[in-house]
Amino acid sequence: MTKILYTDKLDNCVERWRSAGLSVIGPVRNANITAYRPVGSAADLELSQILPDRSIKELFFPQTEPMMRYSIKKDAINTEECLPPVGPRIIFGARPCDASGLAIDDPLFGWDYKDEYWFNRRNETVIVSIACTKSDEFCMCTSLKLSPDSTKGSDVLLRPLESGKGWQVEELTDRGREAFKAIAELLTEGAEAAAPTAVVAEKFDADACSEWLRNPENFESRFWKEISVRCIGCGSCTYLCPTCHCFDIQDEGDTFTGIRRKNWDSCSFALFTMHTSGHNPRSTQSARWRQRIMHKFNYFPGKFSANSCSGCGRCTRQCPVDMGITETLQEISKLSQ
Amino acid sequence: MSIEQQYRTRAKELLSSGEVKMVIGYSKGSTPDRRRPAFISTPEDVETLVLDGACIANLSGYLVTEGLLSDEKRVAVFLRPEGIRAINILAAEFQLNAAQVEILGFNTEGNEPTALSGSKVDDFAELIGTLKGIIPDTAGEELYKKLEAMSPQERFDFWQSEFSKCIKCYACRQACPMCYCRRCIVDNNQPQWVNTSSHTLGNFEWNIVRAFHLSGRCVECGNCDRACPVNIPLRLINRKMAGEVLEAFDHFAGSSQTQEPVMASFKKDDTETFIL
Incomplete structure (x- = not known):
């Protein structure tokens, strides 16, 4: 017997969570795109898409956010720190790859300095993931030692029932159990079977790739130029990625008042490494693509013992010139044999 | 012979004779309905070129990749009419020398590509004239x-x-x-x-x-x-x-390589005083 949440009870759940003071967030389809957004009722949720077009990271690391306001007067400089608006939240219907992406980035944001912007939000958010029963040709979680029903980063994992009428509930953390206490009476004990999870074929050997990347001889390999020749240098892959976390700090305003902001930045951009002198150590697009791959599969695992990729496949799915991590790592897998 | 095969043959001739150093075209993508830009430098590789109704990306932007045309050598590129118009603009704005561009022109009516005759940008002047004011792709x-x-x-x-x-x-x-x-x-x-x-x-x-x-x-x-x-x-x-x-x-962008940029040109005798 397992706990079961039936779809027709979902609206009540949303209500209960909201009256318990939680903001409810989930995949919402609006203006031709699906993203994690606040929902008023279960009807707002778009749970049938393979995964939302935009990743979950923006709920923890928004594309732009204020860090400080400043004003300069004749005899005083005033600064006022801006911390993110907090309040308990529940994300219903995350995909396991998105939830895993957050767990992958936790050590990064908590390594030498504990990033309040990230952790204040992390500590107040319950993540309820739904195991995938559908996938497409771009999904690659299984190549990253994850799966369509990975629990990494989730507080609760839901497994869709075979009947399509609800989900088996697997509470994974205290935070998840606490949130589900509020809806305990809406759950049913049952033995209904779960639908089989999506079959995602393994596309590359990530360990072999990391080993190839660690070999200093391969840093200057011709491969980098060949694989990235069509890259146009936009930031689509990095901005849709649930684990890419680079940011830039900018002051906006005039001489006397303004705001300091933390904005997404991308290693795909030429400006990313441009020095004040005009010298750019990553002067070519191939050097920038190499950096992205090296960071995810060599430097990051070297420091934090996990690849900086959860296999969502958004990079390839949305690339204007049909590039992405999958093909690059498939080619590296071949080279490493 | 299919149009795809004809264009492969032409690409092969251009590369074998040394008339061009590279052919920029399309090849298969990561899914059956995707095409991706391909950069072919050896005659043997022309067999990977694909030409069908899914070849819709405008490849002209790659021509202004830093350094590509600086050796004065020529490059061939697969272009639909909008791409050919783009070459005119790039030439008019002094971003490239149109003589260095060999055009493999095609159009996609429905799902089937059709050949466009000509190889230099000026060869397509008449065609572009007939397109004036017509929205190339009415999606949306x-x-x-x-x-x-x-x-x-x-x-x-x-x-x-x-x-x-x-x-x-x-x-x-x-x-x-x-x-x-x-x-x-x-x-x-x-x-x-x-x-x-x-x-x-x-x-x-x-x-x-x-x-x-x-x-x-x-x-x-x-x-x-x-x-x-x-x-x-x-x-x-x-x-x-x-x-x-x-x-x-009455300006249709990319009509010719001598067309003056509408927002970046002026005449000394313009009657409007605010121009200068």
């Missing part, structure tokens, strides 16, 4: 008409909602053959003319700066629209601006 026309019928406030609200999705990844800019600036105004940070933030104001700034910069230059190839990862119907902004420029100045 229904929405366009709806927008035209809206009140300014409704239209503003529509674009505010669309631009609120923008993440400033600059895929529109990078995919655009007309966005060839080595350093875009938004990347100028000494001083920072345009804020990098992707908030409502920042997104408006970016998208409006781009729309104005493309007025009279956009060939409506749709690269920006297809590249946008958050599905902003960018082509409709450019369609509107192209229509305005056609009406006000």
Whole structure:
């Protein structure tokens, strides 16, 4: 017997969570795109898409956010720190790859300095993931030692029932159990079977790739130029990625008042490494693509013992010139044999 | 012989004879319905070239890749009519020497590609003349008409909602053959003319700066629209601006390589005093 949440009870759940003071967030389809957004009722949720077009990271690391306001007067400089608006939240219907992406980035944001912007939000958010029963040709979680029903980063994992009428509930953390206490009476004990999870074929050997990347001889390999020749240098892959976390700090305003902001930045951009002198150590697009791959599969695992990729496949799915991590790592897998 | 095979043969001849150093075309993509840009430098590799109804990306932007044409050698490129118009603009704006570009022209009517005769940009002048004022790809026309019928406030609200999705990844800019600036105004940070933030104001700034910069230059190839990862119907902004420029100045972007840029040219004897 397992706990079961039936779809027709979902609206009540949303209500209960909201009256318990939680903001409810989930995949919402609006203006031709699906993203994690606040929902008023279960009807707002778009749970049938393979995964939302935009990743979950923006709920923890928004594309732009204020860090400080400043004003300069004749005899005083005033600064006022801006911390993110907090309040308990529940994300219903995350995909396991998105939830895993957050767990992958936790050590990064908590390594030498504990990033309040990230952790204040992390500590107040319950993540309820739904195991995938559908996938497409771009999904690659299984190549990253994850799966369509990975629990990494989730507080609760839901497994869709075979009947399509609800989900088996697997509470994974205290935070998840606490949130589900509020809806305990809406759950049913049952033995209904779960639908089989999506079959995602393994596309590359990530360990072999990391080993190839660690070999200093391969840093200057011709491969980098060949694989990235069509890259146009936009930031689509990095901005849709649930684990890419680079940011830039900018002051906006005039001489006397303004705001300091933390904005997404991308290693795909030429400006990313441009020095004040005009010298750019990553002067070519191939050097920038190499950096992205090296960071995810060599430097990051070297420091934090996990690849900086959860296999969502958004990079390839949305690339204007049909590039992405999958093909690059498939080619590296071949080279490493 | 299929058109695909004909074009492969032509590409092979161009490379074997040394007439061109590279052929920029299409090859198979990661899924059956995807095509990707291909850069072919050896005659043996022409067999990987694909030409079918899925070849829609405008490849002309690759020609202005830094250093590609600086050795004076020639490059062949697969282009639809909008791409050919883009070559005219790039030549008119002194970004390339059109004599270095061998055009493998084609069109896609429905799902089947058809050959366009000619190889130099001027060979297509007549064809381009017949296209004047015709929207190359009418995708989104229904929405366009709806927008035209809206009140300014409704239209503003529509674009505010669309631009609120923008993440400033600059895929529109990078995919655009007309966005060839080595350093875009938004990347100028000494001083920072345009804020990098992707908030409502920042997104408006970016998208409006781009729309104005493309007025009279956009060939409506749709690269920006297809590249946008958050599905902003960018082509409709450019369609509107192209229509305005056609009406006000009788200017159809990319008509010839000597066409004066409509927003960046002036005459000393212009009757309007504000020009100078």
